[in-house]
Amino acid sequence: MKSALVTIGDEILIGQVADTNAAWISSRLNQIGVAVGEMVTVPDDPGQITSTLDRYMGLYDLVIMTGGLGPTKDDMTKQTLAAYFDSPLVTVPGVLERITAYFNERGRRMIDSNIRQADVPQVCQVLMNNQGTAPGMWFERDGTILVSLPGVPYEMEGLMEEEVLPRIRQLVEVPGVVHRTVMTQGVPESYLAELLKDLEAGLPACVKLAYMPQPGIVRLRLTISGKCAGESEQMLEVIIGKLEKIIPQHIFGYDDVSLEKVLGELLAERGLTVATAESCTGGNVARLITSVPGSSGYYTGSVIAYQDRIKTEVLQVDEALIKRFGAVSRQVVEQMARGVRKQLGTDTAIATSGIAGPDGGSEAKPVGTIWIAVACGGRVIAKRFRFGGSRERIIAQASYTAMQLLRRLVLDHI
Amino acid sequence: MKSALVTIGDEILIGQVADTNAAWISSRLNQIGVAVGEMVTVPDDPGQITSTLDRYMGLYDLVIMTGGLGPTKDDMTKQTLAAYFDSPLVTVPGVLERITAYFNERGRRMIDSNIRQADVPQVCQVLMNNQGTAPGMWFERDGTILVSLPGVPYEMEGLMEEEVLPRIRQLVEVPGVVHRTVMTQGVPESYLAELLKDLEAGLPACVKLAYMPQPGIVRLRLTISGKCAGESEQMLEVIIGKLEKIIPQHIFGYDDVSLEKVLGELLAERGLTVATAESCTGGNVARLITSVPGSSGYYTGSVIAYQDRIKTEVLQVDEALIKRFGAVSRQVVEQMARGVRKQLGTDTAIATSGIAGPDGGSEAKPVGTIWIAVACGGRVIAKRFRFGGSRERIIAQASYTAMQLLRRLVLDHI
Numbered sequence: 001m002k003s004a005l006v007t008i009g010d011e012i013l014i015g016q017v018a019d020t021n022a023a024w025i026s027s028r029l030n031q032i033g034v035a036v037g038e039m040v041t042v043p044d045d046p047g048q049i050t051s052t053l054d055r056y057m058g059l060y061d062l063v064i065m066t067g068g069l070g071p072t073k074d075d076m077t078k079q080t081l082a083a084y085f086d087s088p089l090v091t092v093p094g095v096l097e098r099i100t101a102y103f104n105e106r107g108r109r110m111i112d113s114n115i116r117q118a119d120v121p122q123v124c125q126v127l128m129n130n131q132g133t134a135p136g137m138w139f140e141r142d143g144t145i146l147v148s149l150p151g152v153p154y155e156m157e158g159l160m161e162e163e164v165l166p167r168i169r170q171l172v173e174v175p176g177v178v179h180r181t182v183m184t185q186g187v188p189e190s191y192l193a194e195l196l197k198d199l200e201a202g203l204p205a206c207v208k209l210a211y212m213p214q215p216g217i218v219r220l221r222l223t224i225s226g227k228c229a230g231e232s233e234q235m236l237e238v239i240i241g242k243l244e245k246i247i248p249q250h251i252f253g254y255d256d257v258s259l260e261k262v263l264g265e266l267l268a269e270r271g272l273t274v275a276t277a278e279s280c281t282g283g284n285v286a287r288l289i290t291s292v293p294g295s296s297g298y299y300t301g302s303v304i305a306y307q308d309r310i311k312t313e314v315l316q317v318d319e320a321l322i323k324r325f326g327a328v329s330r331q332v333v334e335q336m337a338r339g340v341r342k343q344l345g346t347d348t349a350i351a352t353s354g355i356a357g358p359d360g361g362s363e364a365k366p367v368g369t370i371w372i373a374v375a376c377g378g379r380v381i382a383k384r385f386r387f388g389g390s391r392e393r394i395i396a397q398a399s400y401t402a403m404q405l406l407r408r409l410v411l412d413h414i
Numbered sequence: 415m416k417s418a419l420v421t422i423g424d425e426i427l428i429g430q431v432a433d434t435n436a437a438w439i440s441s442r443l444n445q446i447g448v449a450v451g452e453m454v455t456v457p458d459d460p461g462q463i464t465s466t467l468d469r470y471m472g473l474y475d476l477v478i479m480t481g482g483l484g485p486t487k488d489d490m491t492k493q494t495l496a497a498y499f500d501s502p503l504v505t506v507p508g509v510l511e512r513i514t515a516y517f518n519e520r521g522r523r524m525i526d527s528n529i530r531q532a533d534v535p536q537v538c539q540v541l542m543n544n545q546g547t548a549p550g551m552w553f554e555r556d557g558t559i560l561v562s563l564p565g566v567p568y569e570m571e572g573l574m575e576e577e578v579l580p581r582i583r584q585l586v587e588v589p590g591v592v593h594r595t596v597m598t599q600g601v602p603e604s605y606l607a608e609l610l611k612d613l614e615a616g617l618p619a620c621v622k623l624a625y626m627p628q629p630g631i632v633r634l635r636l637t638i639s640g641k642c643a644g645e646s647e648q649m650l651e652v653i654i655g656k657l658e659k660i661i662p663q664h665i666f667g668y669d670d671v672s673l674e675k676v677l678g679e680l681l682a683e684r685g686l687t688v689a690t691a692e693s694c695t696g697g698n699v700a701r702l703i704t705s706v707p708g709s710s711g712y713y714t715g716s717v718i719a720y721q722d723r724i725k726t727e728v729l730q731v732d733e734a735l736i737k738r739f740g741a742v743s744r745q746v747v748e749q750m751a752r753g754v755r756k757q758l759g760t761d762t763a764i765a766t767s768g769i770a771g772p773d774g775g776s777e778a779k780p781v782g783t784i785w786i787a788v789a790c791g792g793r794v795i796a797k798r799f800r801f802g803g804s805r806e807r808i809i810a811q812a813s814y815t816a817m818q819l820l821r822r823l824v825l826d827h828i
Contacts, residue, residue: 015441027429282704290696
């Protein structure tokens, strides 16, 4: 089964928001073996919506369209679909009841535009929206299924999980295409490509290796398709075995698992707690660690010591060391790690101190210079890094590098 | 001038990354008056790249294509473009020099695939990439300009700023279309739509109002075009004046400014410092505040007190209060704000305590219940909120709400 995604929304075309819905939908479709052949974003414009449908209906097995179904006046997808399928808008009593209940539960008054959300083209099947008020719609014509969903991410996700994916799953036979993503930290893309050069050269034609860099992380995506289909799983095992030999210290997981989740599971498994003492990363390491549900089991707390006074007063860093070596130094970052571990009574700790920029750099310590220390058991390890790019990129790279260092220290792989 | 964007990359079609490049490019193009009529994402597949070019060349004035130019083996855009324009690949000495210098500066060895990056189709103009190794390319045919750029975000952005946008700017006459975005915090989209119902009904036909919600924030985008073009600016002033009367306490800025930046500027202007004491938000408020360059001028530090022990030991919250009212209570969050302000010696403070979920809720305090306290001068204000959605959404909503509360307290608008 081959699909295309259509996103409707001026806000995406003028660049105010990135299209995260399309990413989410294609990820879920790929998991059940439905390839996405194309994604397109068009404006809230009946003519362009119609010409896109003309192009895709009959060409793809499935077209999923998001956006343009809200109660506000800028949305016109439903009217366009009614015209496209030449089917009048009718009120669906079940939907109207649901919308009414939705408003009653929240103690909010229904307005006219909310009531009109219960109208759909007569020809479609209604998909119930349990997260909001705009129903989803399912059409079929010319061998193509067209699904229209609201653009609000959690409403779209709810409709996909509860209504759309279960139906699609029944329609598709899972083909032999297999994806696997190897998550790496600590090696830039082009250096990684060089390390893996021989491995790549030896891959059979049906295996595709793609590099997907983001700040601090490179994902290696392996796709096995075509002739190898029957042996995909075994082939993956062999290739991943080779990767684990070439870059053992850089791989932290598989299939889009996050480093914060991997680190959290490791800490939970070993019964260890963690605290962070952050300067240049400003709470980003703590935020990542606590983004994992259940992190309260191993995460105690943190001290963000942006000003030196907090480093000395709260984290008990020796003032003389800051004067002598500067706040961005091995000596200070080691004391920060020790200090936060002692103050918050944890088993392990992460500390960061550096220059995230754009200002504050010097010749000896240019923007991007970051000291990171990690502590576990009797060991405290500190390393100096030099990251490139914007303030945001530098903070992201430092945060992932810090978590990976602690992970390696806990595993005794450092 | 009308443009289309083409993103090449299997990683986007399988949903591993969202297409943030397209959002960035369209935002920059719109700023200089170039509308984006369509965005499409196609795989690293010569046939599909070619058929997309067939559709867009001649139809749009400008086509910007990103991706598929990296040194790794999965990229094939350049070969496809050479075939499409029937032009042989030739080595550009200036580019080869630059790539060589790039590698020398970083003390890295050049590999064969890096050298091949200096090859481009003979017919194109080369755009120098100062951030990386893959050059950009500029083609013209059938009245359409086609620009091909690498997909790595900071390389693409550098090429756009330094090479592409200056050339485009010379080609376009700025039309009368005006966009303005009003940033609001604290009102859900549908409630906002109701508040603005009468205003919307009275807008002239050439004015478009769009609601763009994200967790904790709703952007209101006003677009004025067509017949009103000559008076766009005056008309905007009038509409914004009305908005400021209807929702004065919810507007925090204009044109995509972030709340963290607005709050930072306010604190800097008043000479006030800030600290945060975070429980459920886990460092996210601190991260947002410190994401602003120059935040070290007003941000001192934070204590993330995930466990109650840290609340009592470091923030000096009364243990008896936690026992009596629970950690998620007015009493505790007020003491957290006072405690962190005293401990870190700041003028203002933000404190959060709540249940971000997915576990930990109860009937009295369901998931999404968050207490927020803000302190400034002699005042400490605490409010209880109930946010919906995922853990991530709840944390984001709580963080923006907390910053907005402090902003309103500092402005004495609460």
